[in-house]
Amino acid sequence: MKVKxxxxxxxxxxxxxxxxxxxxxxxxxxPTRYTSGVFVVNEGPWGGTxxxxxxxxxxxEVQDSIYEKANGGAVLGQFVQSLTFHNxxxxxxxxGANRIVVVDAQTFEFLDTIGGLALPRYFLxxxxxxxxVSQWGADGVSGSVxxxxxxxxxxxxxxxxxxxxEKLTLSQDGTQLFVPNAGGYGTDSTLASFYLNQxxxxxxxxxxxxKNPCCFQTGSTIYGLVQRVLCRGDWxxxxxxxxxxxxxxxxxxxxxxxxxxxxxxxxxxxxFTSGTAIYDVALNLPPRKLFDQAAYGLAVHxxxxxxxxxxxxxxxxxxxxxxxxxxGSIVGTFRTGIAPGEIIFVE
Numbered sequence: 001m002k003v004k005x006x007x008x009x010x011x012x013x014x015x016x017x018x019x020x021x022x023x024x025x026x027x028x029x030x031p032t033r034y035t036s037g038v039f040v041v042n043e044g045p046w047g048g049t050x051x052x053x054x055x056x057x058x059x060x061e062v063q064d065s066i067y068e069k070a071n072g073g074a075v076l077g078q079f080v081q082s083l084t085f086h087n088x089x090x091x092x093x094x095x096g097a098n099r100i101v102v103v104d105a106q107t108f109e110f111l112d113t114i115g116g117l118a119l120p121r122y123f124l125x126x127x128x129x130x131x132x133v134s135q136w137g138a139d140g141v142s143g144s145v146x147x148x149x150x151x152x153x154x155x156x157x158x159x160x161x162x163x164x165x166e167k168l169t170l171s172q173d174g175t176q177l178f179v180p181n182a183g184g185y186g187t188d189s190t191l192a193s194f195y196l197n198q199x200x201x202x203x204x205x206x207x208x209x210x211k212n213p214c215c216f217q218t219g220s221t222i223y224g225l226v227q228r229v230l231c232r233g234d235w236x237x238x239x240x241x242x243x244x245x246x247x248x249x250x251x252x253x254x255x256x257x258x259x260x261x262x263x264x265x266x267x268x269x270x271x272f273t274s275g276t277a278i279y280d281v282a283l284n285l286p287p288r289k290l291f292d293q294a295a296y297g298l299a300v301h302x303x304x305x306x307x308x309x310x311x312x313x314x315x316x317x318x319x320x321x322x323x324x325x326x327x328g329s330i331v332g333t334f335r336t337g338i339a340p341g342e343i344i345f346v347e
Contacts, residue, residue, distance in 0.1 A: 031107040039344040042337030050080025051337040070108040086125030116155040124168040134165035140185030161192035180213040210243040215263035233258040254286035262298040273298040291328030299343035310340035
C-alpha cells in the first residue's frame with residue numbers, strides 16, 4: 001500500500017510539470033531561422049515604421065516584417081535604410097531613429113541598439129572589434145564616418161568625410177576605406193578615402209564637374225582590378241546629368257541618367273539603375289540601357305546573375321521585387337513591405 005501511495009503522490013506532482021512543459025513548447029516554439037535567402041529592406045512610409053522582408057528563391061516562400069514577428073510586435077522605427085550581416089549578427093540601420101538595431105543573423109531576435117548617430121546610412125564591419133557607419137549629420141550635410149566599438153556597441157570616433165556619405169567600400173587588401181559623398185541635403189563632388197590604421201588622415205578626391213557620387217565599386221576583369229564611381233548628378237540643376245567613370249585614372253568616364261544609383265558588379269561587368277531602367281557598363285564603353293524597369297533598388301545575384309529590382313510603386317502601399325534575366329525576361333516577382341530599397345543575398 002505504501003509503495004502504491006508513493007507512486008500516486010509522485011504522479012500527482014509530475015503531471016502538472018509535464019503539462020507545463022507542453023504548454024511552454026506550444027507558447028514558445030523554436031524561432032524561425034533565416035539561414036539563407038533574399039532579404040529586402042523596406043524603408044516604410046512617412047510617420048510609420050520600416051520593415052525587413054525575406055524571400056526563399058527555392059520555394060517561393062515570402063515572409064514580411066520578420067523583425068516584428070521575432071520580437072513580439074516590436075518595430076524598427078522610421079526609414080529603415082540598410083541591413084548588413086557581420087560575425088553572426090544583423091545590423092539594421094534605422095535612419096529616422098538615428099540608431100542601429102542589432103539582431104541575431106538567423107532568427108532576427110533583438111540583441112542590442114547602437115545609438116549616438118546622426119542620420120546613419122550604411123554599416124561596414126571590419127573585424128570582431130570595429131565597424132564603420134556613414135552618417136549625414138544632424139543638418140544633413142556635415143557628413144562623417146562613425147567608428148563603432150563592436151564589444152560595447154558605442155561610437156568611439158567620428159571622422160569628417162564630406163556631405164552625404166553613402167555606401168562604404170573596403171579595398172581589396174582590406175586596408176583602405178572609400179566613401180562616396182552624395183551630397184545629403186546639399187551637393188558634393190568628392191570621393192573620400194582613408195587607411196584604417198591612419199583614420200585621421202582623410203583624402204578627398206575631387207571629381208571635376210561631377211556631382212553627388214553615390215557608389216564606388218571594384219570589379220575583377222581580365223585586365224585586373226577596375227574601379228568605378230557612379231554619380232547621381234546635381235538635383236538643383238535641371239540640365240545636369242549623372243556620371244560613371246574611373247575615379248583615379250584621369251577621371252575618364254561617361255554621362256549617365258540623372259538619379260542613377262545602386263552600382264553592382266557581376267563577372268567584371270557593372271550595372272546600375274536610373275530609377276526607370278537598368279543599364280550596364282562594359283569596359284571603356286558608355287552606359288547601355290538593357291531594359292525598362294522601375295527600380296528604387298537594384299542588386300545582382302552573385303551566383304545566377306539575375307537582376308533583383310525593388311519597385312516601391314507609390315511609397316505608401318506594398319511594393320514588390322521583380323526578378324529578371326540578363327536579357328530582360330521576367331522570371332519571377334514577390335511582394336515586399338512599403339518602399340523596398342536595398343536587397344541582400346545570403347547563400
